[in-house]
Amino acid sequence: MKAIFVHLSDIHFGQEKNGGDVVVNEDAKQRLIEDAREEVAKLGGKASGVIVTGDIAYSGKEHEYRNAGAWLGELADAIGCERVKVQMVPGNHDMDRDKISVPIECVLAQVREKGDAILDPLLDSDEGCDFLYGRFEAYRDFALDYECELDLNGQMSSGGRLELAEGRSIKFVRLNSALICSRNDAEGTLILGKRQRVLPQEDGVEIIVLVHHPLNWFQDSATARNYLRNRARVLISGHEHFPKLQVDSVEAGRDLLLLAAGATNPDYLAEGYTYKYNILVFEWDEDADALAVTINPRTWDDGLTRFRRDDVFLDGRAERQVLGSPNFHRAPLPAVAPPVDRAVSHEAPEVKPVDIAPAAASQTDSTFAASDSAAQAPAIEQSATLDQRLLQLRFFQELPEGERLKALVNLGAIPGDLKGRLDHSMERRLFRMLIKQGKARAIEALLDLAEAKKRGDTQ
Structure with a gap:
């Protein structure tokens, strides 16, 4: 089975400073919905969800998230997925900068200087968490309605697992890279923290990590990179507004795909720097017993005034990447149907939307979240x-x-x-x-x- 996702980043609702920019950007957002509807339909099925790697809003204000929610609902309807099926992480623009007081600035400076020695004690207390997470109040409320909890005492959150074949699943892990963001942050000064660096590992499950800032923005990137390279199969980020694709061969039979997104709504438009998004397809490759990721990069074409495929981004690479997946190999092989003779059968393979089993109740605030065993419910x-x-x-x-x-x-x-x-x-x-x-x-x-x-x- 294939799992189809529309991947967005840096949508920046509320960014516009004048009515003209509002009209232009709103038109691009509507054309994106039309383009996503058409591209998902070409795949012969419905999408499993939407991925947003941060900066949904521009100033972290409640009204920006109201507008974002309405637009995301339109997009979900267009691609045939439930409106609640949105995976999101916060970015630096999802922080309300009006809530950064002088005391908060001083504490954040101390965290950047001394790292986990200051961050861990803060995260161990309710007062410290309120202090750090208070800047994200509007985002936190918005994200909770999608079961993308934010305040977990500095820990990562899980978006549940998605089964691609019997005994072959992917699991989304969401990181908060904006936890110690201030008004103006320099590359290499942020901290993920120990609680977000140690990724889970499970037989038959490959990890998809969602984070706003790329690894080069962290002081502790070397340690984080070790866990990512050995535990994760895909790392999807945003923030820098310029798309990049890289596949690292960690060792024989173990790969890490790094996908940096372009901005869905950049802060300015220029040649090669425009509205972008991706359509991602995750599937189990039976021949290699591995995770395969197909990337359809979409970019705005001023001449056509619509989105088109971004062949420049692929730079000669294959759109479908089969990744060495050691966690798949640790579980028994799925039972598969006999191969279809494609020379005889000309029917297109059926693509069904893959449902995501919610994360375990201990990892979410919602009464409606089910444990992994809920996948067996009627x-x-x-x-x-x-x-x-x-x-x-x-x-x-x-x-x-x-x-x-x-x-x-x-x-x-x-x-x-x-x-x-x-x-x-x-x-x-x-x-x-x-x-x-x-x-x-x-x-x-x-x-x-x-x-x-x-x-x-x-x-």
Whole structure:
């Protein structure tokens, strides 16, 4: 089976400073949706999800994420995947720079100077985590609705596993490279930290690492590189806005593919520096018993005013890279069907969307996340789980804060005379409580009514 993903990076919602830039950039985003729909359709199936390697917003503000959520929803609908199937990591622009106070600047400077000796004690305390993660409040709330948790005491988070064949899976691991970012960060000064360097290892599972900054931005890149080269099969990054592709042969039978993304919405446009995104296909290569990654790089063509294939990026390389995959070889070979005689059969192979089993409950905040064993649950239970997750996404993206509070009152979650402001995590807990009380249909009806009012259809 093939798993198809649309890969974006540096979308920078809210970047535009004038109405003209808004019009131009919005047009490019709409053309991207059309292009992705057509390219995924050519593959004969639906996409398994969307990957965003950071900088979804430009200033880390709540309204930027509202706009991003609406656009990502359009994209997901166009490529045929669930709206909740978005893997994301934060970038430096997902940090609210207005929340970088003088004390925070001083602490971040100490972390950059002394490394883990300062970072680890901060991450071991609730106060220290609040101190570090407070700059990402709007991003954190947005990411949680996609089950891409941020605040894990400095640890990596897992996006669950995706089975390509029996006993052959890939697993997404998300790193927060922006944890000690400040207003202006120089290359080579950031720190991943010990808790994000040690990647998991499991027979039959190859790791796909998502991170915003490339390795050259870290002080501890040498140590991190050792783990990556020996534990991961693919590293996907953003930030530098210029796409690169490299396959490192670590040793016989072990490769690491490094893909640096171009910017989906760069901060300026110039020759060779324009709107870019990728379509990625992950599959099991039966002949080599290995992970194969096919890259379809897409770039904006000013002359055509649309996206096209970026052959310059491939620079003569094959679009399909078969990677030495030692973790696959440690597990029993899958049972495979007899080979099809392609000289006789002219039917195109069926491409089905591959579903991602959610990460283990210990790695996520969501009530709706299932353990890896949930992949064996009946299809109807899986569908109900996804419906609830989608309902949660709609509740927090489609309703402004005031309307959400009114809804929580009307549904009996909070009293009408409640004083003060509820933070997003408390709203999420109240939402989950309503789901447990069997009020999912009432929430859905409320959301449908709000959507109808926006359209002016209240009959």
